[in-house]
Amino acid sequence: MAAGGGRPPGPDSSLEPYVQTRIFKIIVIGDSNVGKTCLTFRFCGGTFPDKTEATIGVDFREKTVEIEGERIKVQVWDTAGQERFRKSMVEHYYRNVHAVVFVYDVTKMASFTNLKMWIEECNVHAVSPLVPKVLVGNKCDLKDLIQVPSGMALKFADAHNMLLFETSAKDPKESQNVESIFMCLACRLKAQKSLLYRDMEKRPGRAQKLEPSRDAHGKSACPC
Numbered sequence: 053m054a055a056g057g058g059r060p061p062g063p064d065s066s067l068e069p070y071v072q073t074r075i076f077k078i079i080v081i082g083d084s085n086v087g088k089t090c091l092t093f094r095f096c097g098g099t100f101p102d103k104t105e106a107t108i109g110v111d112f113r114e115k116t117v118e119i120e121g122e123r124i125k126v127q128v129w130d131t132a133g134q135e136r137f138r139k140s141m142v143e144h145y146y147r148n149v150h151a152v153v154f155v156y157d158v159t160k161m162a163s164f165t166n167l168k169m170w171i172e173e174c175n176v177h178a179v180s181p182l183v184p185k186v187l188v189g190n191k192c193d194l195k196d197l198i199q200v201p202s203g204m205a206l207k208f209a210d211a212h213n214m215l216l217f218e219t220s221a222k223d224p225k226e227s228q229n230v231e232s233i234f235m236c237l238a239c240r241l242k243a244q245k246s247l248l249y250r251d252m253e254k255r256p257g258r259a260q261k262l263e264p265s266r267d268a269h270g271k272s273a274c275p276c
């Protein structure tokens with residue numbers, strides 16, 4: 053599931069331990085303007101960009117994290133929400149993907165109802181049910197403008213076997229919550245991989261589906 057990576061040994065590699073870093077590819081999907089770019093900036097750089105432009109094709113950001121002593125590179129693919137900027141890239145988004153983040157804007161009902169379409173696209177590209185998926189309602193700082201009630205989002209998340217995170221890329225107080233989205237996925241991928249190995253040892257050729265734990269805000273739902 054996870055691609056290998058790391059630095060090839062240099063001339064004096066005998067002096068340094070060669071550490072392999074696993075790479076987890078996580079794609080961020082959803083309507084244009086829901087805040088995909090801002091969420092990835094918040095996670096990878098710890099900031100909220102002053103100004104963003106519509107993503108064309110895809111932008112890559114990454115962050116190396118440590119989970120239970122293992123260094124893991126979380127490679128975030130910030131995809132384009134506008135059809136005209138994404139159509140030539142869609143195949144690449146889904147190829148060898150390890151996890152999917154579906155984003156809607158809590159102040160825009162259309163971005164929530166369109167989630168069905170994004171999930172359908174994901175299915176069309178044969179993304180395995182083993183690939184963890186989470187739902188993110190962004191722009192929660194705009195409290196007076198909220199159109200998508202938490203209960204409705206939670207029901208949808210439950211029906212699609214996903215955790216729900218309601219957050220804001222803009223509000224610095226929410227940065228921990230944004231971090232949790234990606235860290236939770238990275239933890240699950242790490243755990244899933246070792247479970248898969250264990251299962252394969254018992255029954256070669258068969259994989260076991262992991263059921264995610266449920267939590268309205270995903271805060272304590274990580275397996276780590």
Ligand SMILES: Nc1nc2c(ncn2[C@@H]2O[C@H](COP(=O)(O)OP(=O)(O)OP(=O)(O)O)[C@@H](O)[C@H]2O)c(=O)[nH]1
Nearest residue numbers: 084085086087088089090104107133191220221222
């Ligand atoms: N209030 C508020 N505004 C946000 C938040 N996140 C993003 N925005 C604003 O929403 C607009 C769109 O943000 P982007 O991150 O560029 O949206 P996107 O989903 O990447 O859009 P595409 O690249 O077209 O797919 C920008 O004006 C951001 O400043 C948030 O949490 N709160």
